[in-house]
Amino acid sequence: xxxxxxxxxxxxxxxxxxxxxxxxxxxxxxxxxxxxxxxxxxxxxxxxxxxxxxxxxxxxxxxxxxxxxxxxxxxxxxxxxxxxxxxxxxxxxxxxxxxxxxxxxxxxxxxxxxxxxxxxxxxxxxxxxxxxxxxxxxxxxxxxxxxxxxxxxxxxxxxxxxxxxxxxxxxxxxxxxxxxxxxxxxxxxxxxxxxxxxxxxxxxxxxxxxxxxxxxxxxxxxxxxxxxxxxxxxxxxxxxxxxxxxxxxxxxxxxxxxxxxxxxxxxxxxxxxxxx
Numbered sequence: 001x002x003x004x005x006x007x008x009x010x011x012x013x014x015x016x017x018x019x020x021x022x023x024x025x026x027x028x029x030x031x032x033x034x035x036x037x038x039x040x041x042x043x044x045x046x047x048x049x050x051x052x053x054x055x056x057x058x059x060x061x062x063x064x065x066x067x068x069x070x071x072x073x074x075x076x077x078x079x080x081x082x083x084x085x086x087x088x089x090x091x092x093x094x095x096x097x098x099x100x101x102x103x104x105x106x107x108x109x110x111x112x113x114x115x116x117x118x119x120x121x122x123x124x125x126x127x128x129x130x131x132x133x134x135x136x137x138x139x140x141x142x143x144x145x146x147x148x149x150x151x152x153x154x155x156x157x158x159x160x161x162x163x164x165x166x167x168x169x170x171x172x173x174x175x176x177x178x179x180x181x182x183x184x185x186x187x188x189x190x191x192x193x194x195x196x197x198x199x200x201x202x203x204x205x206x207x208x209x210x211x212x213x214x215x216x217x218x219x220x221x222x223x224x225x226x227x228x229x230x231x232x233x234x235x236x237x238x239x240x241x242x243x244x245x246x247x248x249x250x251x252x253x254x255x256x257x258x259x260x261x262x263x264x265x266x267x268x269x270x271x272x273x274x275x276x
Contacts, residue, residue: 019041104147153178188212195268
């Protein structure tokens with residue numbers, strides 16, 4: 001089997017954390033994602049994944065996050081069968097293959113040119129999907145996205161790595177260009193970013209986390225078209241399938257319960273869903 005060299009650094013290298021986590025979870029007998037594309041892709045990359053120190057709890061946690069975002073995307077597509085999907089900072093995520101949208105869905109996968117070049121070597125082409133190689137903060141790529149359909153913007157593991165002032169500017173640009181739709185993403189408080197920055201996997205890449213959101217309602221003020229629809233705290237056991245929580249180690253389950261009991265700690269991160 002031909003392998004591809006992954007010469008990525010800092011923020012770009014973090015995409016290998018989520019890829020490896022999803023691949024590992026998909027190999028578990030009780031997998032939630034069952035993402036065979038991720039599992040196969042890891043085997044085709046020439047990279048020492050052991051340096052990322054991704055453990056079983058991280059695999060399950062990343063899979064749970066992806067599953068929620070996938071579900072929100074499926075729900076939007078079901079209500080808008082001619083929708084546009086903007087998958088920002090797609091990395092090597094195989095979301096389009098997991099969701100398997102109908103041909104009527106117009107899908108855009110966007111990431112840095114070197115990431116898109118690697119993605120082209122690892123994944124098959126898919127009808128209805130267009131790859132865009134660009135920094136997400138470059139305003140020029142948006143001219144390639146027609147503004148004639150409802151759109152869902154998906155950003156997993158992206159916004160925290162962007163400069164703090166760039167996220168609201170990007171979202172104002174997107175919501176001004178698109179007629180209507182939804183935005184789904186993961187966000188973290190300033191303290192949440194501090195905790196993530198100390199994770200061995202993130203430290204191994206040297207990536208910096210910069211954009212924080214201490215209150216989801218703040219984004220409504222910064223981007224007037226956005227209206228909060230759902231917020232799922234990262235440490236709210238009642239918001240997740242208990243069967244998935246039960247898969248975690250006892251230490252991880254105790255951490256979730258402890259954080260959920262303290263309001264400040266329970267609100268260090270969210271999965272967020274806005275409409276516009």
